[in-house]
Amino acid sequence: MNEDKFIKKAEVLTEYIKIGETKLDEIIKNGNFVEPIPIEGFAHSLYSVLEIQKWMDDQKQKRNIKK
Structure with missing residues (x-):
C-alpha cells in the first residue's frame, strides 16, 4: 500500500482533479467527493x-x- 500524506486544497485542484475551486466545493457539499480533514x-x-x-x-x- 502506498504511504498516505495530507495535502492542501490547492494541491487537490492542481495535482489531482484539475477542476475549479467552486466546482470542488460544490461536489464536497453534495457528498460526491472526499471530505476534508x-x-x-x-x-x-x-x-x-x-x-x-x-x-x-x-x-x-x-x-x-x-x-
Whole structure:
C-alpha cells in the first residue's frame, strides 16, 4: 500500500482533479467527493491523498459499469 500524506486544497485542484475551486466545493457539499480533514492548529482542512486516489478509482469503476 502506498504511504498516505495530507495535502492542501490547492494541491487537490492542481495535482489531482484539475477542476475549479467552486466546482470542488460544490461536489464536497453534495457528498460526491472526499471530505476534508480538519486538523487542530491548522488554518485550513487537509485532504488524504489515498482517499483522493480511491475516489478517482471509484469514478473509473462507475464509468466502466455504465458501459
